[in-house]
Amino acid sequence: MYPEMKIxxxxxxxxxxxxxxxxxxxxxxxxxxxxxxxxxxxxxxxxIFRIIYRAEQQAIKNGDPFVITDTMALDIENSYSVYYDWxxxxxxxxxxxxxxxxxxxxxxxxxxxxxRRLELNMKVDETIGGRKAETAYIFKERLSNEVIxxxxxxxxxxxxxxxxxxxxxxxILADTATILNYHCMKAVTQFRGRRYYxxxxxxxxxxxxxxxxxxxxxxxxxxxxxxxxxxxTAIGLEKIDSPILKVNDILNNTFETIDYKLFxxxxxxxxxxxxxxxxxxxxxxxxxYNINNPITYPEMEIGE
Numbered sequence: 001m002y003p004e005m006k007i008x009x010x011x012x013x014x015x016x017x018x019x020x021x022x023x024x025x026x027x028x029x030x031x032x033x034x035x036x037x038x039x040x041x042x043x044x045x046x047x048i049f050r051i052i053y054r055a056e057q058q059a060i061k062n063g064d065p066f067v068i069t070d071t072m073a074l075d076i077e078n079s080y081s082v083y084y085d086w087x088x089x090x091x092x093x094x095x096x097x098x099x100x101x102x103x104x105x106x107x108x109x110x111x112x113x114x115x116r117r118l119e120l121n122m123k124v125d126e127t128i129g130g131r132k133a134e135t136a137y138i139f140k141e142r143l144s145n146e147v148i149x150x151x152x153x154x155x156x157x158x159x160x161x162x163x164x165x166x167x168x169x170x171x172i173l174a175d176t177a178t179i180l181n182y183h184c185m186k187a188v189t190q191f192r193g194r195r196y197y198x199x200x201x202x203x204x205x206x207x208x209x210x211x212x213x214x215x216x217x218x219x220x221x222x223x224x225x226x227x228x229x230x231x232x233t234a235i236g237l238e239k240i241d242s243p244i245l246k247v248n249d250i251l252n253n254t255f256e257t258i259d260y261k262l263f264x265x266x267x268x269x270x271x272x273x274x275x276x277x278x279x280x281x282x283x284x285x286x287x288x289y290n291i292n293n294p295i296t297y298p299e300m301e302i303g304e
Contacts, residue, residue: 055069056232070086070087077242083139135151140208144165174186180235184199191213194226261301264299268299
């Protein structure tokens with residue numbers, strides 16, 4: 001179930017008509033960027049809001065394709081943003097609380113014992129490797145094009161940092177669409193082995209979007225790859241008091257810096273096994289049962 005969002009009032013949703021001409025669209029964009037530069041700057045300096053995206057990706061389980069749906073959030077403040085799984089707000093607090101209480105960990109590969117616990121409808125308190133949620137935080141600094149990804153290790157602690165400078169080469173297309181009552185234009189780019197189509201709106205004059213995508217003269221409301229493996233669509237907007245992660249949370253912590261290729265490899269290795277955890281508060285023990293993960297997850301980054 002998706003969270004209920006309220007459309008933020010200070011961003012106007014327009015329904016103006018536009019001729020489907022690439023030259024006209026690009027001319028309008030140039031005029032917009034020059035005439036609205038000051039207003040964009042003022043908007044970025046005061047913007048504190050959240051966009052919720054429905055993120056869908058294809059995966060394969062035992063040879064059969066199926067769709068995984070996550071609810072992602074993009075918190076935007078000043079010149080930076082944070083993209084993360086919406087459910088992390090409650091999952092992280094629960095995990096941290098449980099782990100602080102537990103004194104011992106016990107791991108097992110006894111599949112029959114795991115099946116017994118599941119047949120007894122025992123609650124699975126923790127899942128490792130099963131994509132209960134996308135646990136990475138993606139921080140974007142729009143002025144410098146810096147993208148920082150924070151990832152967890154197998155102990156569920158935020159340990160890895162991937163720092164990148166990403167400049168996407170966008171081409172504006174003639175197609176238009178309406179998303180959440182916002183008039184959107186279409187653009188295309190190539191990024192690390194995949195071709196992506198984005199729908200962005202200049203009514204929200206902030207060059208940001210879901211995941212690592214940014215660089216258009218307006219907010220990206222939807223983006224999908226040409227193979228229909230990944231799709232992220234805005235489903236709600238709301239004002240917020242502060243983002244889930246601030247700049248100082250990154251600058252004031254020590255993380256192991258790695259490149260995105262190693263990060264993706266570590267993530268895939270983590271997903272090869274899935275562990276089901278059961279908390280036993282009476283003796284402060286977490287029992288984990290590890291089995292082979294029957295699900296294969298595609299990567300968004302498959303090339304240079």
